[in-house]
Amino acid sequence: MKQDMILILDLGSEENPTIAREIRALGVYSEIYPHDISADALAALPGVKGIILNGGPNRVVDGVEIDASPAVYASGYPILCVDHKGEPGWPKEDAARRDTLSRFIFDTCKADANWNMENFIADQVELIRRQVGDRKVLLALSGGVDSSVVAALLIRAIGKQLTCVHVNHGLLRKGEPEQVVDVFRNQMDANLIYVDAVDRFLNKLAGVAEPEQKRKIIGAEFIRVFEEEARKLDDMEFLAQGTIYPDIIESGTKTVKAVKSHHNVGGLPDDLQFELVEPLKMLFKDEVRACGTALGLPDTMVYRQPFPGPGLGVRCLGAITRDRLEAVRESDAILREEFSKAGLEGKVWQYFTVVPDFKSVGVRDNARTYEWPVILRAVNTVDAMTAAVEEVPFSLLQRITQRITTEVQGISRVLYDLTPKPTGTIEWE
Ligand code: XMP
Numbered sequence: 001m002k003q004d005m006i007l008i009l010d011l012g013s014e015e016n017p018t019i020a021r022e023i024r025a026l027g028v029y030s031e032i033y034p035h036d037i038s039a040d041a042l043a044a045l046p047g048v049k050g051i052i053l054n055g056g057p058n059r060v061v062d063g064v065e066i067d068a069s070p071a072v073y074a075s076g077y078p079i080l081c082v083d084h085k086g087e088p089g090w091p092k093e094d095a096a097r098r099d100t101l102s103r104f105i106f107d108t109c110k111a112d113a114n115w116n117m118e119n120f121i122a123d124q125v126e127l128i129r130r131q132v133g134d135r136k137v138l139l140a141l142s143g144g145v146d147s148s149v150v151a152a153l154l155i156r157a158i159g160k161q162l163t164c165v166h167v168n169h170g171l172l173r174k175g176e177p178e179q180v181v182d183v184f185r186n187q188m189d190a191n192l193i194y195v196d197a198v199d200r201f202l203n204k205l206a207g208v209a210e211p212e213q214k215r216k217i218i219g220a221e222f223i224r225v226f227e228e229e230a231r232k233l234d235d236m237e238f239l240a241q242g243t244i245y246p247d248i249i250e251s252g253t254k255t256v257k258a259v260k261s262h263h264n265v266g267g268l269p270d271d272l273q274f275e276l277v278e279p280l281k282m283l284f285k286d287e288v289r290a291c292g293t294a295l296g297l298p299d300t301m302v303y304r305q306p307f308p309g310p311g312l313g314v315r316c317l318g319a320i321t322r323d324r325l326e327a328v329r330e331s332d333a334i335l336r337e338e339f340s341k342a343g344l345e346g347k348v349w350q351y352f353t354v355v356p357d358f359k360s361v362g363v364r365d366n367a368r369t370y371e372w373p374v375i376l377r378a379v380n381t382v383d384a385m386t387a388a389v390e391e392v393p394f395s396l397l398q399r400i401t402q403r404i405t406t407e408v409q410g411i412s413r414v415l416y417d418l419t420p421k422p423t424g425t426i427e428w429e
C-alpha cells in the first residue's frame with residue numbers, strides 16, 4: 001500500500017468506526033487495531049503517520065482499566081489521546097471533532113491526503129494478483145452490493161481466473177437474476193455459472209410456515225447448491241468473499257462487544273478447502289459503493305437498498321406458494337418504480353411489500369372476490385436496530401394502491417404499515 005495511515009487503537013469506544021470513517025473522509029487512510037498491538041505488529045504496518053487512542057465506556061474489562069501497550073508509547077509516532085480516564089473526550093460537535101482530527105492528521109502527523117478509490121483499486125488489483133498468481137478463484141455472486149463489487153474487482157485483477165456462481169433460488173426481486181447475467185456475463189465477460197434452483201428451493205419450502213425454519217432451509221439449501229457447483233469445478237483454490245469492514249469490527253475485539261459473529265458464506269463444509277480472498281474487508285459500506293461505481297457497475301446494483309438473505313421468502317408470509325410469491329415480486333416492483341418516479345429512491349432506507357397468507361372479501365366488475373391484501377412498508381433507520389416509518393404522501397399511496405390492485409393478480413386490498421421498530425420489526429417475519 002502506498003498511502004499514509006492513521007491508526008486508531010481500540011480502548012473501548014463505540015465511536016471508533018465513526019472516527020475511522022471521518023479520517024478517511026478527510027482523504028487519509030485509517031484502520032482500527034486492538035489496544036494491545038505488539039511492537040512487531042505495529043512496526044509491520046505500512047505508512048503509519050500517527051496514532052489515536054480513543055477510550056470509552058468499555059474501557060474497563062473485568063474490573064481492570066486497559067491501556068495501550070508500552071510499545072505504542074515507545075513507537076515515536078505522534079499520539080492523540082483523547083481521554084485517559086475512559087471519559088468521552090472528543091468535542092461533541094461534529095465540526096469541532098473534524099477540526100481536532102484535521103489538525104492532528106495534517107499539522108502534527110504531516111500525513112498526505114492520498115486515500116482515494118483509484119489508489120485503492122490499483123493496490124487491490126496488485127495484491128490480488130500477488131495472492132492468487134495463476135490459480136483459480138470461486139465466488140458466490142448473489143447480486144447484492146458486496147458480492148457484486150468483489151466480482152468486479154476480481155474481474156479487473158484476474159479476469160477469467162474467477163468463476164462466479166449465481167444461485168437463483170426464486171426469492172430474488174423482479175429483474176435481479178437477469179441483471180446479474182447481463183452485467184457480469186454480457187458486459188464484463190466474466191465466467192458466470194447461472195444455477196436455476198427455483199423449483200428445488202420452492203419444493204423444499206413447500207408447506208413450511210415457521211419463519212426461522214424457512215430461513216434455515218433457505219440458508220442450508222443455498223450452501224448445498226453452491227457446494228455441488230463447486231465440486232463440479234476443477235482446481236478452485238480460493239474462495240472470494242464480500243466481507244466488509246463493519247463485519248470485521250462487529251465480530252468484536254476484547255474491547256468492542258461482539259455484535260454478531262462474522263460469517264459470510266458461513267457453514268461451507270471443511271472438506272471444501274479454500275484460501276480466502278477478501279479484498280473489501282477494510283472498506284465501509286459507502287466506500288464499497290464508491291468502489292463499485294469506479295469499477296463501472298450500474299447505480300441500480302451499487303445503490304440497492306438492503307435486502308434480507310432469505311429474500312422475498314420472508315415477505316411471502318407463512319408457507320410460500322408460487323402465486324403469492326409472484327404477488328410479492330410484482331407488487332414490490334411497482335412500489336420501487338413509483339418510489340423512484342417520486343424521487344424517493346435513495347432517500348428512504350428500505351421499502352418493500354408483504355403478502356400475508358389470509359384473504360379478504362372484495363368486489364371487482366360487480367362480482368364478489370376473495371383475494372389477498374398487500375402490505376406496504378417503508379422505513380428509515382441508521383443501524384436497523386430501531387426504525388421510523390416514512391411519511392409517504394397520501395397521493396403516492398393511492399397511486400400505488402391503484403396500480404397494485406389492477407396489475408397484480410389475486411390482490412384486492414393494499415394496506416400501509418404505520419408501525420415503527422419497536423414494536424414491529426422491519427420485516428414481518
Ligand atoms: P428486522 O426485521 O429484524 O430487520 O427489523 C432488520 C434488517 O435486517 C434485515 N433482515 C435480514 N437480513 N437475513 C439478512 O441478511 C435475514 O434473515 C434477515 N432478516 C431481516 C431486514 O431486511 C432489515 O434491513
